Amino acid sequence: MELRQLEYLVTVAEEQNFTRAAERLHVAQPGVSAQIRRLERELGQELLDRSGRSVRPTEVGAAVLPYARAALAAVANVRLVVDELTGLLRGRVALGTVTSHDIDLPGLLVAFHREHPAVEITLSEATSDRLLESVRAGRLDAAIVSIGAGTPPGLEVLVVDDHPIVAAVAPDHELAAHPVIALDALRARPLISLPQGSGLRARLEEACAAAGFAPQIAFEASDPDVLARLAARGLGAAILPGAFARSRSAQLRVLTIDPTALRGRLVLAWRAEGPGSSPAGRALVQHARRALTPVGGA
Structure with a gap:
C-alpha cells in the first residue's frame, strides 16, 4: 500500500x-x-x-x-x-480586515511573502463581527477588526489604534456651530453610519443604549468615504473615526462628543493558544505583531 x-x-x-x-x-x-x-x-x-x-x-x-x-x-x-x-514554512494563511484603517496591509503581506515564499496568502474584507467569528472558527488565522473596551472571548489582541468616534456634519448643519456636543444631542436626529456588524456601529449603539435611546439611522454604507459625502450634502450627522473625519475638514465640521462616550479600538486579533493553529498561521501572527506598532509603542 x-x-x-x-x-x-x-x-x-x-x-x-x-x-x-x-x-x-x-x-x-x-x-x-x-x-x-x-x-x-x-x-x-x-x-x-x-x-x-x-x-x-x-x-x-x-x-x-x-x-x-x-x-x-x-x-x-x-x-x-x-x-x-x-525554518521552511509551507501551507496557507488567511488574514481578514475591516475596510477603514491606515494600516499598510500590502506592505505587511509583501514582507511576509519574502520571508516565507512557499506560503499561500489570502486576504478578505468583512465587518468586524463576521471577521471575529471567522477567527474563532479557524477560517482566518488573524484579522484587523474594531472592538470595544473588552477583549473578545477566546481571542488575543494587539491594540494598534485607540481613537475617538465623532459626529461630522455639513457646514450649514444646525449643529455645525457647536464643535463639542453631548451624546444626547444626537437623539432623534438622522444619523449616517456603517452597517450593523461593524465595530463603529456597535460602539454607537452601545453608547446610545447607555444614554437611554436608540440611534436613528437614516443612511448606512460600508465605505466611510460614502458616509462623509452624504453628511457633506446635509443628509445627517455621520458617525466616523476622529482622524478620518478631520482629514475631510474642508467639507465637514467635526463635532467632538463630550464626555467622550464613543471610542473605537483597532486591533489585530487571533485565536488564543490552543490546537488548530498551523505553523504558517502562527508565523503570520508573529510577523504582524512585529510589523504593527501597538498603541503606546515606539
Whole structure:
C-alpha cells in the first residue's frame, strides 16, 4: 500500500470522476485508475463503484476513506513539523480586515511573502463581527477588526489604534456651530453610519443604549468615504473615526462628543493558544505583531 494510492482514492471519491481527479492531481488518468485497481487487489475488495455516471465509494470504500484521509493528514503534519523546525514554512494563511484603517496591509503581506515564499496568502474584507467569528472558527488565522473596551472571548489582541468616534456634519448643519456636543444631542436626529456588524456601529449603539435611546439611522454604507459625502450634502450627522473625519475638514465640521462616550479600538486579533493553529498561521501572527506598532509603542 502506497500513500499515492490513498491520495488517488480520496481524490477520486471527492471528484466522483477519474478524469477530474487526474486533472486535479496533475497525472494521467490511466495511472490513477491503475493505482486504485492495484490497491483494490491488495485489499481484496472493490473500493469504488464505477457502474454509474459518477464514481462513488462502495461500502468498503466508504469505511476506508476516513483512515486514508487520516494517513494523508498525518504525513502532511510530519512535513509541516519538519519545515517549521528547519525554518521552511509551507501551507496557507488567511488574514481578514475591516475596510477603514491606515494600516499598510500590502506592505505587511509583501514582507511576509519574502520571508516565507512557499506560503499561500489570502486576504478578505468583512465587518468586524463576521471577521471575529471567522477567527474563532479557524477560517482566518488573524484579522484587523474594531472592538470595544473588552477583549473578545477566546481571542488575543494587539491594540494598534485607540481613537475617538465623532459626529461630522455639513457646514450649514444646525449643529455645525457647536464643535463639542453631548451624546444626547444626537437623539432623534438622522444619523449616517456603517452597517450593523461593524465595530463603529456597535460602539454607537452601545453608547446610545447607555444614554437611554436608540440611534436613528437614516443612511448606512460600508465605505466611510460614502458616509462623509452624504453628511457633506446635509443628509445627517455621520458617525466616523476622529482622524478620518478631520482629514475631510474642508467639507465637514467635526463635532467632538463630550464626555467622550464613543471610542473605537483597532486591533489585530487571533485565536488564543490552543490546537488548530498551523505553523504558517502562527508565523503570520508573529510577523504582524512585529510589523504593527501597538498603541503606546515606539
